[in-house]
Structures are given as structure tokens and as C-alpha cells.
Amino acid sequence: MTTVQPTTYTLSRYDGDDANGVATILSTLVEQNLQNHPKRLDLARKFNRPVAVFSTDTNAAATIFFRRDHATVCNDIVNDPVVVVWATVGQILDVSQLEMKAGGLLPVGFFTRRGIGVVRDIVTHKLIVKGLLTHPVTALRMIAMLSVAS
Amino acid sequence: MTDKLKFFSSEWCDAARDVANSNEAVYRGFKDPATFTNKMELAVIGREDLTVHIEWNKGEIISWTPRKFDEVDLWIVLNGELAAWQRAADGVEEGGKLLMSGELKFAKGPMTAAIQNAAALNNFLLSWGRVPTEWAV
Numbered sequence: 001m002t003t004v005q006p007t008t009y010t011l012s013r014y015d016g017d018d019a020n021g022v023a024t025i026l027s028t029l030v031e032q033n034l035q036n037h038p039k040r041l042d043l044a045r046k047f048n049r050p051v052a053v054f055s056t057d058t059n060a061a062a063t064i065f066f067r068r069d070h071a072t073v074c075n076d077i078v079n080d081p082v083v084v085v086w087a088t089v090g091q092i093l094d095v096s097q098l099e100m101k102a103g104g105l106l107p108v109g110f111f112t113r114r115g116i117g118v119v120r121d122i123v124t125h126k127l128i129v130k131g132l133l134t135h136p137v138t139a140l141r142m143i144a145m146l147s148v149a150s
Numbered sequence: 151m152t153d154k155l156k157f158f159s160s161e162w163c164d165a166a167r168d169v170a171n172s173n174e175a176v177y178r179g180f181k182d183p184a185t186f187t188n189k190m191e192l193a194v195i196g197r198e199d200l201t202v203h204i205e206w207n208k209g210e211i212i213s214w215t216p217r218k219f220d221e222v223d224l225w226i227v228l229n230g231e232l233a234a235w236q237r238a239a240d241g242v243e244e245g246g247k248l249l250m251s252g253e254l255k256f257a258k259g260p261m262t263a264a265i266q267n268a269a270a271l272n273n274f275l276l277s278w279g280r281v282p283t284e285w286a287v
Binding site: 022036 | 268
């Protein structure tokens with residue numbers, strides 16, 4: 001049997017105009033990243049469980065569901081995401097600027113000044129990545145999907 | 151009699167341009183100020199009369215006026231309620247946090263630029279607090 005990959009990949013906000021700020025930013029970021037880095041389409045198709053971000057200083061969250069031909073971003077943490085990043089706005093900005101190679105499996109961004117700061121926050125539990133130990137590959141892929149670094 | 155300038159008026163824009171350009175934290179906050187050359191729109195939601203256009207050249211504002219550019223020429227469009235702009239100017243909330251809470255809305259432009267230049271945005275908005283502002287507009 002031959003599997004044909006869809007040639008288009010769409011992204012939508014489940015809550016439409018009621019999408020919260022985190023959902024709006026994540027959906028815009030993922031959509032623009034997929035446009036700017038088409039190779040990440042293959043990465044998007046590798047997720048088989050939802051992932052989420054909780055912004056601790058705005059007390060809002062969003063969950064991303066990646067499918068073969070589309071992704072959906074929902075308000076709040078829903079459907080038991082396998083990875084959840086609990087972080088401040090500043091930490092989310094830092095994480096999204098980490099360069100990730102090989103689909104996230106080569107996290108070169110962690111070896112920069114900014115990356116060391118992120119690791120330090122994770123170690124000291126100022127930044128919590130639920131699922132990092134149990135699903136490390138998905139966690140790294142998630143960071144790669146959100147990264148604006150080339 | 152008040153010497154406060156009405157928010158987003160021409161006089162306010164002139165004053166804000168001066169304080170933003172003289173704020174080194176804005177310039178230092180850009181990922182690469184030498185390439186930060188673009189046009190952007192800032193607007194108060196639901197107030198057509200409170201829309202301003204800013205032209206940046208290498209990290210410096212060379213023009214800040216009420217709306218004057220065609221939409222197609224705008225690189226970034228940022229919208230917010232009047233209260234959100236005021237909270238940013240007063241330093242109550244940083245611009246990044248207002249974006250994440252949805253109080254400022256990124257209506258057009260690359261999210262990459264907003265993330266990589268978040269420090270400049272925060273300091274840019276904070277510099278507005280140095281302008282004596284009449285917010286009842």
C-alpha cells in the first residue's frame with residue numbers, strides 16, 4: 001500500500017475568534033513556521049498526541065493537535081496532552097528562540113547562553129516541562145516546531 | 151488647562167518618537183537594529199481615529215504620524231484596547247505579556263519578528279510613559 005502525503009497543511013483555531021492569547025500566538029507561530037520551514041511538515045506529522053503550553057503569568061493555556069494534513073489549536077489544556085510546558089512569557093520567548101536540528105533530536109540551542117538559562121530554569125523547576133522525562137522525543141520535537149531559529 | 155498630549159495625536163506622536171529614539175534600551179532590544187527597517191501600524195480597537203503609522207529605519211523611528219501608509223506596505227499591525235496601551239506605557243504589564251494574554255493583538259506580520267525583538271517592543275512601549283499623556287480621548 002502506498003501512502004500519499006497531503007500537499008497542503010492547514011492550521012485552525014478551534015475556538016475561532018474566542019481563541020485566547022496563547023492559542024492565537026501558538027497558532028500563528030506554527031503556521032508561519034510551517035510556511036517558512038516546509039521541512040517541518042514531516043515533523044508535524046510525527047506527533048501522535050497533543051502538546052500544550054501554559055503561560056504561568058497570564059494564567060492561560062493552549063493545546064495543539066497535529067494531524068497528517070492539519071493542526072488544530074484549542075484554548076486550555078484538553079485531551080491529556082503528552083507534553084505540557086509551564087512557563088512565563090519570557091521563558092516561552094526564550095524556548096522559542098532555541099535552534100533545534102534533526103527534527104529536534106539535535107538541540108543545539110541548549111548549548112547557547114539562552115539555552116543554558118532555559119536548562120537552568122528546568123533544573124530549578126522555574127520552567128516545568130511535563131513529559132520531558134517520559135516523552136523526551138516529543139518534547140524536543142515540540143520545541144523544534146515552535147522555534148523561530150533557522 | 152492641561153499640558154498633557156492626547157494619546158496618538160500628532161503632537162503625542164512627535165513626543166513619543168523623541169523619547170523612543172533616545173531610549174537606548176529600545177535600540178539594544180532589537181535582534182539586529184541595522185536591519186530593522188519597516189513600516190508598522192498601531193491601533194486602538196474600535197477607534198478608527200486612533201491609528202498611527204511608524205516608519206523605522208535601522209532601528210530608529212523616522213516618521214510617526216496618524217495613518218498615512220497603504221495597508222499593503224505595512225509589515226506589522228498591532229491592535230489593542232486603549233486600556234492595554236496605557237498599561238504598557240505605565241509599566242503595569244510588558245508588551246510580551248499583553249500579547250500572550252490577548253490584550254494586544256498581532257493582526258499582521260511575522261511572529262518571528264515579534265519574538266526576536268520582544269525586548270525592543272517592551273522598552274518601546276514602556277518609553278511612552280515618559281510622554282505626558284491625556285488618555286481620555
